[in-house]
Amino acid sequence: MLRTVLDRSAADGERLNAADKLRESLLRRNAKLDELTANGAQPAPDARIKANWGTYQMPWGVHKGEMLADLDLSYLMRTRD
Numbered sequence: 001m002l003r004t005v006l007d008r009s010a011a012d013g014e015r016l017n018a019a020d021k022l023r024e025s026l027l028r029r030n031a032k033l034d035e036l037t038a039n040g041a042q043p044a045p046d047a048r049i050k051a052n053w054g055t056y057q058m059p060w061g062v063h064k065g066e067m068l069a070d071l072d073l074s075y076l077m078r079t080r081d
Contacts, residue, residue, distance in 0.1 A: 001025065 004010050004018035026036075054069030061079060063071055 001018045001022040005015055005022060007015065010018075054067065056068050058064055058066050058068060058071060063075070068076065
């Protein structure tokens with residue numbers, strides 16, 4: 001939403017709508033000013049860091065709940081297709 005608010009090429013109505021939705025979202029979360037400024041900002045995650053998919057659990061099928069790293073690769077390839 002913030003991206004739309006700051007997008008100079010977006011239509012005025014679109015920017016105003018995004019700003020209103022952003023405000024509502026922040027109020028619902030009880031956001032504090034220091035969370036939105038440099039004083040409370042968290043460092044952005046490094047884009048080069050990739051998820052380690054082997055640490056995730058299989059969400060469906062015969063192997064539901066098992067770690068992906070423990071599953072046979074051919075099974076994963078079949079379920080992908």
